[in-house]
Amino acid sequence: MNEYYDANHALPYLCKSVLENGDPVESRNGLTKEVIMTQFSLANPDNPYITVPGRKVSLPAQIAEVMWILAGRNDIEWLSHYLPRAAQFSDDGKHWRGGYGPRLRSFGGTFEGIDQLKHVVELLKADPETRRAVFQIYDPSIDTEPGKDIPCNNWVHFLPREGVLHAHVAIRSNDLFWGWSGINAFEWTILTEVVAALSGLERGSLTFSISSLHLYDHKWDRAAALAKQVGRPEQAHTESPKFQYSGTVGQFDALVGEWFKVEGQIRKGGISSALLHQIDTFPEPMFRSWLRVLLAWHHDDIQGLAGMHSGTALYAALEASPKRQTEGTKLRDRTLENAQKDFTVFADKLHREKHAAYGNSWKKRGEMLGIMANMARKIDRLGVAGGGDTAADTAIDLLMYAIKYQLWLDEQKHLDWKGITDGDIHADEVTKALESLAKKTLSVASQADLIAKVHEVFDRLEQEVTDKTYDRNLTVAQLIAWVYPLAVRLWKQEQLEKAKATVAELNAVRPFNGYDV
Secondary structure (H helix, E strand, O other): OEEEOOHHHHHHHHHHHHHHHOEEEEEOOEEEEEEEEEEEEEOOOOOOOOOOOOOOOOHHHHHHHHHHHHOOOOEHHHHOOOOOOHHHHOOOOOEOOOOHHHHHHOEOOOOOOEOHHHHHHHHHHHOOOOOOEEEEOOOHHHHOOOOOOOOOEEEEEEEEEOOEEEEEEEEEEEEHHHHHHHHHHHHHHHHHHHHHHHHOOEEEEEEEEEEEEEEEHHHHHHHHHHHOOOOOOOOOOEOOOOOOOOOOHHHHHHHHHHHHHHHHHHHHOOOOHHHHHHHHOOOOHHHHHHHHHHHHHHHOOHHHHOOOOOOEHHHHHHHHOOOOOOOOOOHHHHHHHHHHHHHHHHHHHHHHHHHHHHOOHHHOOHHHHHHHHHHHHHHHOOOOOEOOEOHHHHHHHHHHHHHHHHHHHHHHOOOOOOOOOOOOOOHHHHHHHHHHHOOOOOOOOOHHHHHHHHHHHHHHHHHHHHHOOOOOHHHHHHHHHHHHHHHHHHHHHHHHHHHHHHHHHHHHHOOOOOOOO
16 A cells, blocks of 8 residues: 655655556546556645645635535535535535535434434544444435435544544545545545544544546646656645644534634625634634635635745645636735735825825925935835834835826926926826726735835936936836835735734733633
């Protein structure tokens, strides 16, 4: 039996095995390559998140499906928020007949069925060496009838040895892309972690026995690209939050219920300090991190990433997740796009207030003593807070001066460059310039590199003004191109810090005493 560290280590090898050793087999859904009677083990799957380059999996959908199972649910309406195609695999358009939730939490009947999670946890607690801890999924009373949704995962056995809980999953049919790497490796890693914690055990290995492991022909090219990564060093990640809850199964169910309440607020409402407070005080760290994932995904907002370490596999998996409904840009790109819209509204309002108060004083003493002098003061303080101004304030002021300077230079094109007009730069012109900038893709350069570029361009501009170079409006445009992403980032960081401070204040005023679980 082959042994791998985790799903990311296993996936390239499994792709290689199916492509090289698989036999062509026609199925009801098209041509596949198939290997039969495959068995392998994930020796220590500390990382349940798929981050292997080239295999983008929807982390929000994985999280949603696992929580849906833990809650004993099989309703399509809720799951469709995360898996829009869920109804296509339902016989009645309302439920997944083969959904694992009711089978694990109420096997044999909706109201009087056996809670297999509770049964297994009680067995493991009563006998730390038991061989009887089993999740039965396949149900002959239902699954012998024709239908779209017959469970592929049929049986899970938990075997405790020396305080460590090992799991063995038997699967009749497994598509390597949409089945095993899409959800199965993730869900059984998490389910084993939950069972182990509730039973007071450490999570151990996870073994899969798969009768038919296959790939559909339209995935062969992608699988071949993954297979080329066999033997390459794995990506290094810091540890993601683990499941840490050791109450009873009844208390666990109450915890899951609270998670769904917060999820509903995230999905249906906007971001607020009260919502951030609920998320930050959620008592279980892994579930708390998952709420952060959903906040970022639903609102395309970088606030959802606050509190997540960018070096974790969780963060990497979130960044690689497809955009809602369609494949799109990485989450970081989307959150910055969203930040640009918010920034435009803020900067425009701020400029209009200052314009009403100070008018054209910014250019009163001419280009060198007025415009350039005002900009130079901001340049010299760039990236530094003090004197009542934050680093974001300074960058925004510099951006506004640069935009107005560019507008002023456009006025001068038909005049002697030594002339100063008295014409006003209207606030609406600045608004149009900001809206135009908001449509551009932000530079991915670091904050330090952005500041260095701003200084470099301004030094060149200062020499051009001294030399009365005719086309210096081009240099001002370059200055704006570097100042704008810097201002957006500094402003967004400031908003996040304010949100965190508000949450901390809420915690101080209304200390969190734990959910009623």
